[in-house]
Amino acid sequence: MSATSINPPYLLFVGDARDALAAKTAAGILYWRRDWCLGQVVWPGCGAQLDLPAMTVAEAARAGARTLIVGVANAGGVIPAPWVATLSEALHAGMDVASGLHDRLDAIPALRDAAAATGKRLIDVRHPTRTFAVGTGEPRPGRRLLTVGTDCSVGKMYASLALVEEMQRRGVDAAFCATGQTGIFIAGDGVSVDAVVADFISGATEWLSPANDPDHWDVIEGQGSLFHPSFAGVSLGLLHGAQPDVLVMCHEPTRTHMRGLPTRALPSLTECIAANVEAARLTNPAVRCIGLAVNTRALAVGDAERYLDDTAAALGLPCVDPVRTGVAPLVDCIGL
Amino acid sequence: MSATSINPPYLLFVGDARDALAAKTAAGILYWRRDWCLGQVVWPGCGAQLDLPAMTVAEAARAGARTLIVGVANAGGVIPAPWVATLSEALHAGMDVASGLHDRLDAIPALRDAAAATGKRLIDVRHPTRTFAVGTGEPRPGRRLLTVGTDCSVGKMYASLALVEEMQRRGVDAAFCATGQTGIFIAGDGVSVDAVVADFISGATEWLSPANDPDHWDVIEGQGSLFHPSFAGVSLGLLHGAQPDVLVMCHEPTRTHMRGLPTRALPSLTECIAANVEAARLTNPAVRCIGLAVNTRALAVGDAERYLDDTAAALGLPCVDPVRTGVAPLVDCIGL
16 A cells, blocks of 8 residues: 555665755654664755765665665755756666655756666556545544644654554554655655645545554544634644544644744634534544644743643643654544 | 537537436536537437437537537546547637536647647646645635535536526626636636645635635535545545535435445434534534535435425525526525
8 A cells, every 4th residue: 555655774864954854854754764764865054964975876775775765855846957967977876865854856858868768667656656546534543643833844844753652652553644844754655635636635534544454543644724824724624634533632842933934823622622522523522632742842841841730731642752752642632 | 618618609529428428527517608609510320319409510610619529528537539530620610619628638749739720728627727726714805605425417507507506697797717627617717626736625615616706606516435445535625625615415315325335334414514513613614514415316216305395404504406497495494
């Protein structure tokens, strides 16, 4: 089952990344899949530091790397000319090349030619390579958890991966279903749901998390927010297609406005939980929100603890930071 | 301003349509744009009757037809081989050829070659030919009415067009914004919002109905339903991008289940109105639902009148059938 299957081990291309934020795809892959990462290609003057050996493409190929991952983003999502020679070298060294940028690798003639000459793949994970049926909303066996959020980029992917790890640690048959670029690199497959044709958002999600054993859990990575006016359609289609039994609300407490929209305030946690549960009931009337995953990275330790305690008390729900505290209190409430 | 600009007058291709339902695109165009329709191409054994002269392609070309419109649909949205010769003939006779089917005209080599040879266009209105920015939700001048629905195919396009006609009759500067295939043929342009990439649903809608004069009204054709699990993501993105001041709820009172989903009941009118108003508030806090447009075609006259009266009384909102009663009571409530 795969729309976009990517083979580890990986060579992470960081190149001339300006800062850590620009290399956040590479950092996310390394954080969650250190075993899959052989090394990084990093150029002089690069502003990002990954805790990973620097390698040339040739060295990585000799070490067994099967896929070079473009782990750096830039404004506009374009692929600058200086990168192309390195990506082409990777193809000639026997690797596939994968990217989550908006620009397509296979739109660059030099890369297309190199892929054709070497028989290696250019994998544009942002662009689905298959079509999907429309969603049906029909109940299907298996159990599902979906991470939702007050905004974009509040930690839904990290929360999802932490939940899967904790569930697996407890012996639960749990799997991560990736719906965004970095998540797909971490899972090795998935569907970039914000890039499918609008009619098929829920259908693609149903496909991504099909009928399964009654005690199997799919943990589905959420996208966007029902309260983000740019992307709420994606979030709703994903919510309906995921048919979640359980929601986890994700939040970043220092954000002053919705991402990319300086004049728009975030919703309250209470209204955001209520709206998500209400909408999710359309395809799973038994859905419930079991707690919150908060990215407290921007807070000092004491402030973070206080925020988590206060929020848990105010909402009557467990409230964790997946990185700082782990997600055990959430998994306790899933009803495994 | 156009994503897909189609030039009348039209020659409607009905071909071998099995029944009236199969020719509903042609029937809709004829109902709303009789002046643009020169004739129909209809084959022996066709099960659909349009009140329009039958013509050959050559006759239509001599009469001045500029675009042949594929006005027939079939299961699967494919373009059968027997149609291709006629469509090719139209190109060679100097017409553009336009289709709203899922299969692309320009994927058929014979048509692609004919278009290249003649310099005429193959217009696949279901497939947007341009990209859009993501939506912002920022307020923009001009006023907007959006038709929403309890389900798909309940008359949102007919209601929208009737509202525009009635508003124009009263001297209002009003325009129809088409978001689906038939609507695009009727408007001559528009965007098939269910076919844009999911990230851009609201952005495409903002583009379709841009900033305008403060007393200009855009009447935007809705799609799907917030309660249809296949397509609710499209409906929500459209709702946010449309930023409507006014909603009109559309409904078909004899429908026993959501379209295409035999086990799923329709929402109540009350909950459907409440959910749409609540969601629309994200980008226009002043939004209100002014009434209902009901497609009573399947009811006898007396039953239809009773249904409209009873529903109006129950909801405290005007309730009309755009075809049978006209939409004047709705336009009275818009607050022009």
